[in-house]
Amino acid sequence: MPIPVETFHLDPRAPGTLQARIQQVVAEGILSGRFRPGEKLPSSRRLASHLGVSRITVTLAYTELQANDYLTSRGRSGYFVSDNAPAPPDFGQRAQRQDKVDWGAALARRAQAETPFDMDRPPDWAAYRYPFIYGQADRSLFDHANWRLCAMQALGARDFDALTQDQFDGDDPELVSFLVRHTLPRRGVHVTPDEVLITMGAQNALWLAAQLLAAGRAVAVEDPGYPALRQLLAQTGSRVTPLPVDADGLSPQAIPGGTSVIFATPSHHCPTSAILPRARREALLARAAALDALVVEDDYEFEMSALDPPSPALKSLDTEGRVIYVGSFSKSLFPGLRLGYLVGAAPFIREARSLRASVLRHPPGHIQRTAAYFLKLGHYDALVRRIGKALAERRAAMAEAVARHGLEVAGTQGQGGSCLWMQAPPGTDTGAMALRLRRDSVLIEPGAPFFAGPEVPRHFYRLGYSSIPAARIDEGIARIAAALAPGQAGG
Incomplete structure (x- = not known):
């Protein structure tokens, strides 16, 4: 029985080359049991047309899968799922599970923090235009x-x-x-x-x-x-x-x-x-x-x-x-x-x-x-020099923008690094402000999680600049200043 070509889809966000992603789709279909031994795959021409890729890309993916015994070729008939392909285990009909464990009582120790120390950073932070976040690598600088x-x-x-x-x-x-x-x-x-x-x-x-x-x-x-x-x-x-x-x-x-x-x-x-x-x-x-x-x-x-x-x-x-x-x-x-x-x-x-x-x-x-x-x-030292030069440029842009837009630095600026410790006007809840700034494509890190105790100051925040280009810093700082304007900065 032929496998319908409509079964195959490529996630545009998935990593890897087109060839590797096609191999993965086929292999996952076999390993999950959806594609069975003896079933025929779509021709390379038809699958290439369906996926919008070149025919040679599909042919190379099929050839690699054949070399790994996932597929077999039958003369002019095309490619089929190999009889020797890895097969998923058969455990029979799956029993319906009903979890009756009280995990609050079962756990001998709790490991999850009440306040996540990653400051609730969104997983798609790189999609934000003004990511003033700390500790992430800059792809443009890495060797x-x-x-x-x-x-x-x-x-x-x-x-x-x-x-x-x-x-x-x-x-x-x-x-x-x-x-x-x-x-x-x-x-x-x-x-x-x-x-x-x-x-x-x-x-x-x-x-x-x-x-x-x-x-x-x-x-x-x-x-x-x-x-x-x-x-x-x-x-x-x-x-x-x-x-x-x-x-x-x-x-x-x-x-x-x-x-x-x-x-x-x-x-x-x-x-x-x-x-x-x-x-x-x-x-x-x-x-x-x-x-x-x-x-x-x-x-x-x-x-x-x-x-x-x-x-x-x-x-x-x-x-x-x-x-x-x-x-x-x-x-x-x-x-x-x-x-x-x-x-x-x-x-x-x-x-x-x-x-x-x-x-x-x-x-x-x-x-x-x-x-x-x-x-x-010597690659590491060269990288550190390159990063240091870029951070110095961004640091200068940060200092200039912070001064121009009237923001207040709470920490020291003596030795560089890749962030500034900032202070908003008293009464500001920077956690709430951070959520509002996200809608403006700006990311900051609220300062409250850095403090110990139940009652902590909420008007501090951190601005990292390792992942934001120098050309975007001024506009990003301007948007933060606008969020701190009277009438905007309250909790």
Whole structure:
């Protein structure tokens, strides 16, 4: 029985080449049981006409499916579903399910935050004309060609073991070596390979640190601060004390007695961009020593110091091994990479490695080796310079537009980065304002989720500029200013 040509549809939003998408449609039809062995497919000419593609594209897709034994060719009769094609399992008639589980009572622990730390960012954010959002990659800046070449090199026979073997709790030695010899020394951090652990991004590194160090203990965090960190700490049962941040960051004197772990972003505070001065860094280490406490340093975006040279990491001043250092390539490369690293004393790293192995073994070997090549061949440094130049241009456009339209910057502008921490007039609900701005194709991030506690200020917001072209910044800021005009900014 021939398969009707009307059965075939291509989603214009689906990724991949036309040939790959046609292969996928046919394969899915076979794997789902809709297309059965022996059934004839439409001719390449007819399917090409129906889909609006070239005949050679359909022919190549059929040929590839035949090579993989999904299809078979019968002389001049055309293509048929192969008798050897993968078949879906037959489990008989599906029983009707009626879920009677009370999941509110069944869950031993709740992992979902009341306020999502992604600030309810729409999944189609790239379709907005003025996306002032933080932490997304700019396709126009990323070196896709060289990343692809490095990925292909990592697929070669020479790197077969790194790609295919279960390293259990090991890391790619090429990547670790580059971190130890090049990346970390730039931050003033000098360690040995047994003091480094590769993680699935900074989030995974913070989770490992929280699980090993903070469970059931007194912990100090910055307020405002990284919302996802508070969620991680809540899951460990730690006793969290939020500490206010001023123009110079966290005040060491405010850390209460009995604190066991201090989580901080001294080189680029989240979200205000405040930089902890040298005197405060030394005071923070002295306070940690007096409390016999540890410090977890989240050192993100240090490569994006477009205005001033980056200050050395807090870890570089640590002479007692108290600082656990968290780094990531997610901001400088792309967030979907999910590749970061944890640096600390060897006994701590051994425990972190064991905990990581019990959850995810290790980050994929191919990703680690691809990143190692991208770093070693100089592509990463070239990319950082290109991104830094673009961010400096956008930063200047942001500063000019903010001043022209009378908006108020609440955070510091001293070291660059890729966002501004802003302050609206008192009484403004920036959460409600953000929803109104979406209708005007403008995205901002409300500031309330950055604060701890039930009663938080709602007139702060964050403007990222890593994903918006400089030419659109002024008009986007103008639309935000219009939304803040008297009569428009209320909750």
